[in-house]
Amino acid sequence: MRNYFNDLPKSALGASYWIFAVYLVLPLALMTAMSFKDANFIAFPIGNWTLSWYSKVVQDKQFLEASLYSIGIALATTVSATIIGVWIALLVSAENIWGKAVIFALACLPAVVPGLINAISMRIFIRAVDIPTGTFAIILAHTVHAVPFVVIMVLTRLRSMPANLVDAARDLGADPFIAFLRVTIPYLMPALFGGMIFCVLTSIDDFVRTFFLGGYQPTLPMLIFAKVQGGMSPEINAMATIVLVVTTAIGLYAEHFTRRSRS
Amino acid sequence: MQPVVHFKNVNKSYGALTAVDDLDLSIAPGQFVTLLGPSGCGKSTTLRMLGGFDSPTSGEIYLEGKPISHLPPNKRNVNIVFQDYALFPHLTVGRNIAFGLELKGMESAAIHRRVTELLSLVSLEDHAERMPAQLSGGQRQRVALMRALAPDPNVLLLDEPLSALDAKLRQQMQIELKSIQKKTGKTFIFVTHDQEEALTMSDVIVVMNKGRIEQMGGPDELYARPRSRFVANFIGQSNFLESTVVSVSGGIAAVQWRGNVVNADVNGTAPIPGHHVTLALRPEAVFCLSRKPEDRPSLKARINQRVFKGAHTSLTVTLDNGSTLLAQIDPVALSHVEGDDVWVGWRDSDAVLLAQ
Numbered sequence: 221m222r223n224y225f226n227d228l229p230k231s232a233l234g235a236s237y238w239i240f241a242v243y244l245v246l247p248l249a250l251m252t253a254m255s256f257k258d259a260n261f262i263a264f265p266i267g268n269w270t271l272s273w274y275s276k277v278v279q280d281k282q283f284l285e286a287s288l289y290s291i292g293i294a295l296a297t298t299v300s301a302t303i304i305g306v307w308i309a310l311l312v313s314a315e316n317i318w319g320k321a322v323i324f325a326l327a328c329l330p331a332v333v334p335g336l337i338n339a340i341s342m343r344i345f346i347r348a349v350d351i352p353t354g355t356f357a358i359i360l361a362h363t364v365h366a367v368p369f370v371v372i373m374v375l376t377r378l379r380s381m382p383a384n385l386v387d388a389a390r391d392l393g394a395d396p397f398i399a400f401l402r403v404t405i406p407y408l409m410p411a412l413f414g415g416m417i418f419c420v421l422t423s424i425d426d427f428v429r430t431f432f433l434g435g436y437q438p439t440l441p442m443l444i445f446a447k448v449q450g451g452m453s454p455e456i457n458a459m460a461t462i463v464l465v466v467t468t469a470i471g472l473y474a475e476h477f478t479r480r481s482r483s
Numbered sequence: 484m485q486p487v488v489h490f491k492n493v494n495k496s497y498g499a500l501t502a503v504d505d506l507d508l509s510i511a512p513g514q515f516v517t518l519l520g521p522s523g524c525g526k527s528t529t530l531r532m533l534g535g536f537d538s539p540t541s542g543e544i545y546l547e548g549k550p551i552s553h554l555p556p557n558k559r560n561v562n563i564v565f566q567d568y569a570l571f572p573h574l575t576v577g578r579n580i581a582f583g584l585e586l587k588g589m590e591s592a593a594i595h596r597r598v599t600e601l602l603s604l605v606s607l608e609d610h611a612e613r614m615p616a617q618l619s620g621g622q623r624q625r626v627a628l629m630r631a632l633a634p635d636p637n638v639l640l641l642d643e644p645l646s647a648l649d650a651k652l653r654q655q656m657q658i659e660l661k662s663i664q665k666k667t668g669k670t671f672i673f674v675t676h677d678q679e680e681a682l683t684m685s686d687v688i689v690v691m692n693k694g695r696i697e698q699m700g701g702p703d704e705l706y707a708r709p710r711s712r713f714v715a716n717f718i719g720q721s722n723f724l725e726s727t728v729v730s731v732s733g734g735i736a737a738v739q740w741r742g743n744v745v746n747a748d749v750n751g752t753a754p755i756p757g758h759h760v761t762l763a764l765r766p767e768a769v770f771c772l773s774r775k776p777e778d779r780p781s782l783k784a785r786i787n788q789r790v791f792k793g794a795h796t797s798l799t800v801t802l803d804n805g806s807t808l809l810a811q812i813d814p815v816a817l818s819h820v821e822g823d824d825v826w827v828g829w830r831d832s833d834a835v836l837l838a839q
Binding site: 387 | 556630631
C-alpha cells in the first residue's frame with residue numbers, strides 16, 4: 221500500500237507517538253508502582269517495596285465478595301446480551317423483514333445514549349414497574365448497554381457469511397434448527413466470542429448504571445469508589461492493579477483468539 | 484423408462500418477471516444432462532426449484548414419480564454442488580463430507596469408510612484432516628462434489644461449479660466430472676452458460692432461453708441440427724443466410740439467396756415455396772478453394788480478412804452478391820491472402836433451415 225505520509229519526517233511522527241504512549245502508560249505504571257509501596261500513603265519516593273498490600277487485598281472479604289458479585293453480574297449480562305444480540309442481528313440480516321432499519325437503530329440506541337441518562341431513565345423505569353433496585357436491575361441495565369456491541373459484531377460477521385452455507389446444510393439433510401446450530405453458530409463464533417468478552421469487560425467496568433440501580437451489595441467499582449472516599453491508599457492501588465492485569469489478560473486473549481480464527 | 488426427474492408445466496415468476504415459463508422437461512436416469520443458456524434464462528432457477536430452494540409458482544416437480552414441490556431441501560433425495568462450493572469453513576475436509584452422513588444417522592465406522600472411499604475417488608485420501616481454506620480451487624471443487632455425493636442422492640445438481648477455475652483446470656475437471664458420473668451411474672444435472680462445457684460432458688443438452696426450452700438433444704445433434712437462430716448462435720458460431728424457398732425434394736430445399744440458388748437440409752421443418760426462411764451454416768462447413776470445383780456447386784468470393792487461430796484459420800469472405808460469410812479452414816490448406824479470389828461452397832446437408 222502506498223504510504224501517504226511519506227512526506228512528513230518520520231522522526232516527528234515517531235516522536236509524537238512515543239509522547240502519546242508515555243502519557244498512556246505512565247499513570248498505569250505509577251498506580252502499579254505505588255501498590256508496592258511499604259507505607260500507607262501515596263507519595264514519592266517509594267522507599268521500601270512490599271507485597272503486603274496484595275496479601276491484604278486477597279484476604280479482604282469485602283474485595284472478594286465484590287469481585288465475585290461483579291463477575292456474576294458480568295456473566296448474567298453476557299448470556300442475556302448475547303442471546304438478545306444474536307437474535308436482533310438475525311432479524312436485521314433476514315431478507316424480508318419490515319422495519320429492519322428501525323429495529324437496528326433501536327438496538328444501537330443504548331450505545332450512543334450517555335450512561336448517566338441511561339441510568340437515570342432506567343431508575344425511573346424500574347420504579348414505575350416495581351422492580352427493586354439490586355442485582356436484577358443492574359443486569360437489566362448492563363444488558364441494554366451491551367446488546368448494541370453484540371449486534372454490530374454479529375451482524376458484520378453474518379454479512380460476510382456466504383448465503384450458500386446454510387443452503388448447503390439444508391441440502392445435506394439439516395432442518396433449519398440443525399443448520400443454525402451446526403453451521404451458522406460455528407461461523408459466528410469469532411464474533412460471538414469477541415462480543416462476549418466485550419460484554420464482560422463493560423459490565424465489570426460499569427459504575428454509573430450500577431450506582432443508580434444497585435442495592436446494598438457493592439460491585440467492585442462501587443467498593444473501590446467507597447474506599448477512595450476514605451482517602452487513597454496503596455491498598456486501592458493493589459486492587460486496581462489486580463483488575464487491570466485480569467482485564468488486560470482477557471482483552472489480549474480475545475484479540476489473539478479472534479486473530480487466529482480469522483486467518 | 485420412468486423419468487427420474489419430471490418438471491410438469493412448471494412456472495416461476497418473481498413479481499412481474501417470469502423466470503421459468505411453462506417448463507415441461509423429463510430427464511432419464513443415469514444421464515449427464517446440461518441446462519445451457521445465457522444468464523437469466525431460468526436454468527439456475529430450475530435447478531434451485533429441484534433442490535428445494537425455490538418453489539414453483541405453478542406446476543409440479545416429480546422425483547422418481549413422486550411430487551416434491553412441497554418438500555423442504557432436507558427432505559429431498561437430491562444434492563447440489565454450489566457455484567462457490569459452500570464448504571463449511573469450520574470443518575475439516577473429512578467432516579465436510581461426513582456432514583450429510585451424520586444427519587442420516589449413519590454410525591461412525593461406516594461414515595469413516597464412506598468418506599475414505601469418496602476421497603480416494605478423487606485422490607484426496609491424505610487431505611481428510613485439512614481445512615477447506617488450505618485447499619486449492621480444484622481440490623475444493625472435488626471435496627464439494629464428494630460431499631454432495633456422500634448421502635447417495637438419486638440426482639446430483641451442479642450449479643456452474645467450474646466457473647471459478649482457470650481454463651486448464653476447468654478442462655481437466657470436465658473430464659473428471661464426466662468419468663465420476665459414469666463410475667457412479669447417477670443422474671447429473673449440470674447448469675452452465677459455457678457451451679464448450681456442455682458439449683464436452685453431456686449426454687443431453689437442454690438449451691434454455693427466456694425461461695423456456697429452446698431445444699433439447701445430444702451435443703452432436705444440437706451442433707449439427709440447431710432448430711433456431713438462438714441455438715445456432717449460442718452453441719458454436721453460424722452464418723445466417725436469409726433466403727426464399729424455391730423448391731423442396733427429398734429432404735433438401737433449394738432456396739434463393741441474394742440472387743443465387745443454394746441447397747440446404749430442411750432440418751425437420753416443412754418449407755413452403757415462396758416463403759422466407761433462414762439458413763444456418765457452420766463456418767467449418769464452408770470450403771474455400773482456389774479453383775472452381777467441377778463436381779459441386781460453388782460461388783465466387785474475395786477474402787476480406789484472414790486470421791490465424793492456431794488449430795484453424797478464420798476467413799471472412801465477401802461474395803459477388805454482396806454478402807459476407809465466415810469460414811474456418813485448415814491453416815495449410817489455402818495460401819491465399821486478403822484480396823485474393825476464392826471459390827466457396829458447402830455440402831447440401833451442412834446448411835440447415837431454421838424453424839421460424
